[in-house]
Amino acid sequence: PSTPVVINTWAFTDSTTKSWSILNSNGSAIDAVVAGCTVCEQNQCDGTVGYGGSPDENGETTLDALIIDGVTMNMGAVGHMKRIKDAAKVARHVMENTKHTLLVGDGATQFAIQMGFKETDLSTNYSLTLWNQWKTNCQPNFWNNVRPNPEKYCGPYKPNPSSKSKPTSNFVDMKNHD
């Protein structure tokens, strides 16, 4: 067998290196995954991981993370977590310190604080600049079948019952993806 092994999406080699060093020190697969994700959160990999990237329509950065233990099928995740930098570590706490699988939003934030994580602003000058540029014409956006026409105008929007567009995929590239 070609094990141990670590493999990750994209060319985020600092994360691979960290995970590999943990596996070579007889660390567990879970330790390796959490540590690799944490490196990417700290390095803000391509602006797609961690604080200071991918602002939402309100200019806020929120974080999602998931940890899965393939031995026990225990899992922990956070979604839309605000004001906490260490998303993967918090997901591990959800897995190890609760009977739940997924905590979201401000509830996830409060859980993280209870687990000892520090609350902090996830915005940076970079993310706020991105957002300010986007705000001038609100393009692209994720609205559909609303008025005013979301391809031309900013919100707020209302449902437009006379518009029925087909489901479509979103623009994704190396700097903008899940």
Added chain:
Amino acid sequence: TIGIVAIDHNGNIAAGTSTNGAKFKIPGRVGDSPIPGSGAYAMNNIGAASATGDGDIMMRFLPSFHAVQAMKYGHNPKDAAQLAINTIVQYYPEFSGAIIVVDKYGHYGAACHGFDKFPYSIANSNFGKVMVLYAEC
């Protein structure tokens, strides 16, 4: 987004993801990354997978679960990855995304759609160091 799969010296498998999601999303939106079976999945007696790309589309097909189940039914990691991507392409030919897949022996594969090529990083006992490999989409 980063998705990671690891197998340790004891043969135990774990998987995970971390992301800040899509740029300029509607507040409250969560993508595929924290959804078990979508952003990642792992089963010790089979293998694991992790996906990346357009999360709004990918989460509708649970591609990581799909790939692990495909390996359960005999497909190798590369074929399992391609099967998961092909299912999405049937419905959303314009979507962009990729998946990495590893079986319990450490054999790996990747598949992608909508990019020219997709980079992924790997270190194992054969390479002995970190390598960046590319899947052709």
